[in-house]
Amino acid sequence: MLQRCNRNNPGVLHIQGGSENSMSRPLAVFLAATLLASGAEPLAAGAPARLRRQQAEARVIGRVVDARTNAPLSSVRVYVVGTEIGVLTNADGRYELLGVAAGTHDVRAQRIGYRASTQTVDVPSSGAATVDFGLGEEALALEQVVVTGTGSQARRREVGNAITQINLASVAEPTKSVETLLQARVPGMTVDVGGATIGQGATIRLRGNVSLSQSNQPLVYVDGVRQTANNYPRNVSQGGSTFNAAQVEASPLADIDPGDVDRVEVIKGAAAATLYGTEAAAGVIEIFTKRGTAGKTAFTFQTDQGINWMRPYGSDVRPLLNMEPWLKKAYGHSEALSVSGGSGQARYYLSGAFDDKDGVLPQDHERRYSMRGNLTLQPLTNLTLQWNSFVSKNDLAMSPDGNGGESIFFNVYRSPVTALGAATPENIAKLLTRKTTQTDDRLIMGASATWVPFGWMSHKFTFGYDRAAMSGEVFHPYGFVFQPTGDISELDWQSETVTLDYAGSAEAHPTNDFKATFSVGGQLVHTADARVDGYGRGLPGPGKQTLSRAAERFVFSGGQEVKTGGFFLQSLFAWKDRYFLTGGLRVDGSSAFGSSFGLQAYPKLSASYVISDEPFWPATLGTTKLRAAYGFAGRAPGVFDAVRTWNAGAFAGQTAFLPDNLGNPALGPEKSGEVEVGLDAAALDDRLSLTFTYYHRRTVNALFLVPQPASNGFGAQLENVGELSAAGIEASLDATVLRGSWFTWDLGSTISTNHTNVVSTGGAIFYNIVPGQPAPVWRGAKVTNRDAFADPVYALDAFFGPSVPTVIIDPFTTLKLPHGLLLTARGEYQGGAWGQDFPSRLVAQRGPRGPVGCDDIYKIVPWASYTGPGDPNAPAAISMVRALDRARCYKNARSDVWFMPLDFFKLREVTVQAPIPTRFIPRATSAFASLSFHNLWRWTNHEFASFDPELIGSRDNVNQLFSLITDQLPPPATVTFSLKLTF
Numbered sequence: 001m002l003q004r005c006n007r008n009n010p011g012v013l014h015i016q017g018g019s020e021n022s023m024s025r026p027l028a029v030f031l032a033a034t035l036l037a038s039g040a041e042p043l044a045a046g047a048p049a050r051l052r053r054q055q056a057e058a059r060v061i062g063r064v065v066d067a068r069t070n071a072p073l074s075s076v077r078v079y080v081v082g083t084e085i086g087v088l089t090n091a092d093g094r095y096e097l098l099g100v101a102a103g104t105h106d107v108r109a110q111r112i113g114y115r116a117s118t119q120t121v122d123v124p125s126s127g128a129a130t131v132d133f134g135l136g137e138e139a140l141a142l143e144q145v146v147v148t149g150t151g152s153q154a155r156r157r158e159v160g161n162a163i164t165q166i167n168l169a170s171v172a173e174p175t176k177s178v179e180t181l182l183q184a185r186v187p188g189m190t191v192d193v194g195g196a197t198i199g200q201g202a203t204i205r206l207r208g209n210v211s212l213s214q215s216n217q218p219l220v221y222v223d224g225v226r227q228t229a230n231n232y233p234r235n236v237s238q239g240g241s242t243f244n245a246a247q248v249e250a251s252p253l254a255d256i257d258p259g260d261v262d263r264v265e266v267i268k269g270a271a272a273a274t275l276y277g278t279e280a281a282a283g284v285i286e287i288f289t290k291r292g293t294a295g296k297t298a299f300t301f302q303t304d305q306g307i308n309w310m311r312p313y314g315s316d317v318r319p320l321l322n323m324e325p326w327l328k329k330a331y332g333h334s335e336a337l338s339v340s341g342g343s344g345q346a347r348y349y350l351s352g353a354f355d356d357k358d359g360v361l362p363q364d365h366e367r368r369y370s371m372r373g374n375l376t377l378q379p380l381t382n383l384t385l386q387w388n389s390f391v392s393k394n395d396l397a398m399s400p401d402g403n404g405g406e407s408i409f410f411n412v413y414r415s416p417v418t419a420l421g422a423a424t425p426e427n428i429a430k431l432l433t434r435k436t437t438q439t440d441d442r443l444i445m446g447a448s449a450t451w452v453p454f455g456w457m458s459h460k461f462t463f464g465y466d467r468a469a470m471s472g473e474v475f476h477p478y479g480f481v482f483q484p485t486g487d488i489s490e491l492d493w494q495s496e497t498v499t500l501d502y503a504g505s506a507e508a509h510p511t512n513d514f515k516a517t518f519s520v521g522g523q524l525v526h527t528a529d530a531r532v533d534g535y536g537r538g539l540p541g542p543g544k545q546t547l548s549r550a551a552e553r554f555v556f557s558g559g560q561e562v563k564t565g566g567f568f569l570q571s572l573f574a575w576k577d578r579y580f581l582t583g584g585l586r587v588d589g590s591s592a593f594g595s596s597f598g599l600q601a602y603p604k605l606s607a608s609y610v611i612s613d614e615p616f617w618p619a620t621l622g623t624t625k626l627r628a629a630y631g632f633a634g635r636a637p638g639v640f641d642a643v644r645t646w647n648a649g650a651f652a653g654q655t656a657f658l659p660d661n662l663g664n665p666a667l668g669p670e671k672s673g674e675v676e677v678g679l680d681a682a683a684l685d686d687r688l689s690l691t692f693t694y695y696h697r698r699t700v701n702a703l704f705l706v707p708q709p710a711s712n713g714f715g716a717q718l719e720n721v722g723e724l725s726a727a728g729i730e731a732s733l734d735a736t737v738l739r740g741s742w743f744t745w746d747l748g749s750t751i752s753t754n755h756t757n758v759v760s761t762g763g764a765i766f767y768n769i770v771p772g773q774p775a776p777v778w779r780g781a782k783v784t785n786r787d788a789f790a791d792p793v794y795a796l797d798a799f800f801g802p803s804v805p806t807v808i809i810d811p812f813t814t815l816k817l818p819h820g821l822l823l824t825a826r827g828e829y830q831g832g833a834w835g836q837d838f839p840s841r842l843v844a845q846r847g848p849r850g851p852v853g854c855d856d857i858y859k860i861v862p863w864a865s866y867t868g869p870g871d872p873n874a875p876a877a878i879s880m881v882r883a884l885d886r887a888r889c890y891k892n893a894r895s896d897v898w899f900m901p902l903d904f905f906k907l908r909e910v911t912v913q914a915p916i917p918t919r920f921i922p923r924a925t926s927a928f929a930s931l932s933f934h935n936l937w938r939w940t941n942h943e944f945a946s947f948d949p950e951l952i953g954s955r956d957n958v959n960q961l962f963s964l965i966t967d968q969l970p971p972p973a974t975v976t977f978s979l980k981l982t983f
Helices: 025-045 049-054 178-182 271-281 410-413 425-431 839-847 852-858 876-880 883-888
Strands: 001-003 013-015 058-067 078-079 084-089 094-098 102-109 117-122 128-130 134-136 164-167 188-190 203-206 221-222 261-267 283-287 295-309 330-342 347-360 365-380 383-398 435-454 457-476 487-510 515-535 552-575 579-590 600-609 623-635 644-653 653-660 672-685 688-705 717-739 745-753 755-760 777-783 794-802 805-814 823-831 834-837 899-901 906-917 926-934 936-939 974-983
Touching: 058 102, 084 094, 094 295, 102 805, 117 134, 178 188, 178 261, 221 271, 221 515, 271 283, 271 552, 271 579, 271 600, 271 623, 271 672, 295 347, 410 425, 410 839, 435 688, 777 834, 777 883, 777 899, 794 834, 834 839, 839 852, 839 883, 852 883
Parallel strands: 058 128, 058 134, 221 283
Antiparallel strands: 001 013, 058 094, 078 084, 078 102, 102 117, 164 261, 188 203, 261 283, 295 330, 295 974, 330 347, 347 365, 365 383, 383 435, 435 457, 457 487, 487 515, 515 552, 552 579, 579 600, 600 623, 623 672, 644 653, 672 688, 688 717, 717 745, 717 755, 745 805, 777 794, 805 823, 823 906, 834 899, 906 926, 906 936, 926 974
């Protein structure tokens, strides 16, 4: 919908986003034809005759780009000051003003979120005058419209909580995925991409862990449509061993093509996410994809060529931990093509992408196809219809990896004390006869209708459908080293999420200074999962076999269904366009709640004060907004947690029911209440900007797995017995150190802290959940005289620290150089978290190589020369070994001493971008080349003695609660060359 934003900026228009989706191949072809027919043709045939006649007259043409990255800016309002002549730029940032009278004119370019620019131009009596604009982002864009967590569209000045927005036009480096796009860009957010295993999904946390039993992944919306809440399942059969199959999960967020993304909005905490209700306590990520703009059809082509390789992650003795024979430089490439355009009544955006890349392990390979179609129709001036569709297919082949007996890394690092024996090329080749493949399919469709019957009232209806499916196979051929007769498993899983959403709002202006906006809405989310799992063992012979040929075959199936519904009310009151007060209420019900629980209410209250609009505020102090918010959100239990369930069992040909889940009819959601206060400020002509937020969260009715009496036959049961708290700050500072016509230097950083605390466990006793300690906390045997040259002294069951970082610092810098060259760099420091090195403690006990963190110690006293504290035959050189190293590096090492701080700094990204003169590329209107490096360098705490501090436990990698280092390769270093052309 094209709408005027507010009376203070009468020349600024905003194009409202819609919703996002996907389709089958026939539907894709049909949609493509529809879009081209309804968009490109009206552009040529539907132009008013008056404008066609004026094409021979004087005109002004030009292009609008982001001043920092030189990326084209669409939907920029360009107009001749003092006239009604104006247009919006197309996808390539191009515009054409027709019918301009000869003479001197001021031409102005405006887009919300960017500083407006005006240039004076002499227009000839015939022909064209060219005026190009480079718009810089506003440090504090108070008129920028946001929708995440607001119930309806709202300007930033009206919102009382922090919202982080990432505009893709301001991102110079090639973006591999939405997950890497978010990394080190959002205060209070951690994005841990795990290890080098291809297809592995990222763990995303906003303000740390909100729950100790439920998922801490934030909700994800794309163009207003709720995405599936589930990860793709791990490719493992219930009939086989969990250790002898795929060891990682894929994330549906990685399906979204970052080239289709226009912007991302992130809200953190209950105070901001109240209107999303029961599932929103961990925050919300809302993705807005690109839409077509009226004007000439624009084609954009991008190709990325990249190489991944492993940098040293061991010691100077074993820099790659003897993995060299099985590591490779992995080449990958991607190509994407998009087309957009349309008229005032029909606009379209179409895209297709193809990715093909290897991983650093021998069998790792990924091939992905995706297609998107977004259509916007405006049949009436007060009615806007939007259709969004997205389809993707991702084929994965994975090497044996992770914490499993068939893993390459597992057997090489622990060699020769494994079932495989020595890690020779001949033995490792036996593992590589296993084939692990899976295909992830995604289909997203959405439609929305926005009706504005009156200028003061609007209604928006949204329908969304998201289908995620996975088909996986793990094949051990006949003669496999650990399964001589061979086996095969096949898993088919599907998740469907249907969303129905309504939001309506009405404005009232009793006086010139007072405005009231009332919003009401409702949402219904229906999610259904189903899986069928077949396992067979005893294959007839060598060669590729099917499940039906196995001598023994087993079938497992299951499914679940959840319905969540709610409604919200909200009122926004504004006085003199600088005092704002918002109150709201969300009420939810869910089929996951216990039968006697009922509904759950989540209230909110927020305030915003643009103090810099006061008459007393000195102009030299720039712009400042003060804000505060208080609100609640929840986290629902699992589907069957509230009901008593039984498993089927069989023995000696007899079947029976076995106790499974005890059930709790009073079970309800966790409820998190949060208060946050802060300010947003910009000064010195936008050369300096600052945001600051303090928050304090308290979670009541926290869900803990409470042990039950063994006599009832059931295991632990979820109960609402806990209470948690968290507090921290989030700040960002961005400064333009130098600003000139040929050289600009921007420097900045974000910093955030998060300190959690277990307030109460309701009387239940847990080892890692202890009142007064972080939630959760690592515990074990602490060497109290760690640096002494003596035998260790232990404090048993001691507390080490939290499993998530307490401090995050993300520095960044941008240099704009002559000839359009751009250099960007971004780093990330995380500190305060502790982790356990799971494989090293076993290697220390079994030898003979010992853990990599002890290689320098073995130069003094070899592993075989000393068994540990109390060894009567200890060599004299042991006097030169610290107590901590004696405790954990030798045969008698304790299993609970391998805890270490996970503090690190990584150079996340360095990118050089350069424009290419279009005279070298026929018909191109813009061309850019960039070279980007990731993970080139790292620093770790001197007490860190393992592979990589960001490694997370395999198997449940996306929902990992504890920082558990397992047998995985760290993320590789990458270099990517990108070429982007627009026609």
